[in-house]
Amino acid sequence: xxxxxxxxxxxxxxxxxxxxxxxxxxxxxxxxxxxxxxxxxxxxxxxxxxxxxxxxxxxxxxxxxxxxxxxxxxxxxxxxxxxxxxxxxxxxxxxxxxxxxxxxxxxxxxxxxxxxxxxxxxxxxxxxxxxxxxxxxxxxxxxxxxxxxxxxxxxxxxxxxxxxxxxxxxxxxxxxxxxxxxxxxxxxxxxxxxxxxxxxxxxxxx
Numbered sequence: 001x002x003x004x005x006x007x008x009x010x011x012x013x014x015x016x017x018x019x020x021x022x023x024x025x026x027x028x029x030x031x032x033x034x035x036x037x038x039x040x041x042x043x044x045x046x047x048x049x050x051x052x053x054x055x056x057x058x059x060x061x062x063x064x065x066x067x068x069x070x071x072x073x074x075x076x077x078x079x080x081x082x083x084x085x086x087x088x089x090x091x092x093x094x095x096x097x098x099x100x101x102x103x104x105x106x107x108x109x110x111x112x113x114x115x116x117x118x119x120x121x122x123x124x125x126x127x128x129x130x131x132x133x134x135x136x137x138x139x140x141x142x143x144x145x146x147x148x149x150x151x152x153x154x155x156x157x158x159x160x161x162x163x164x165x166x167x168x169x170x171x172x173x174x175x176x177x178x179x180x181x182x183x184x185x186x187x188x189x190x191x192x193x194x195x196x197x198x199x200x201x202x203x204x205x206x
Contacts, residue, residue: 001025001039001040002024002026002027002038003027003028003029003034003035003038003041004016004028005029005035005041006029006030007061009045009046010044010045010046010082011044011079011188012028012044014189015079015187022195022198022199024198035061039074040075040076040205041065041068041069041074041075041077042076042079042082043077043082044080044082045082045084047081048093049093049105049151050090050094052081052084053085056085074179075179076179076180077182077183077198077201078180080185082182083175083183083184084184085097085098086100087101087102087103087155090106091104091105100177101155101160101180103155103175104153105152105154106152108152108171109168112168117167121147121150121167123147124147125144125167125173126142127143127165128163128165129141130162131159131162133176134200134205135163135176135181135200135204135205136163136200138196138200139196144193145173145183145186145187145197147167152171152173153184155172160176165184165185172184173185
């Protein structure tokens, strides 16, 4: 059972609908008992880092979620700010992240954004794999995803990068370690590419 974690933020219905389009039934839930039954967990997130981190903390689910991810090795996919929460923290706020992947979220360096590029990075952008991974199966260098963000992952270990994108300079648009995956873009808004990626998550991570 795929569980989309409802802790008060994120495009819950959009993610569920996209999964339904590829034949995957998902449950939106804030209940620990439901999360414990999950074969896969999707951690959404929209808005400011501290708002999402505070909401997740207040949900009372962090300890159980951490056990599911790190001890039980249940596949987890963080989306947008949900990906940022997988890291240790963000320059956008003061709240800690989950720290499952080492690194921080930093604001785009405006000095490196040439040709009229502005912050936030918003719109369709090509991505390419940083290395072979199950999440990018069938997604070549022509794959495009929809982004809306001002901060991006700065990884302590560059080998935790799964997907690269370029916005003035190259940044990690997807991160992962073992069963924990995160994507900065919105697969639920990315049409056929998003459907492929979500399908990969369910099929290739068990």
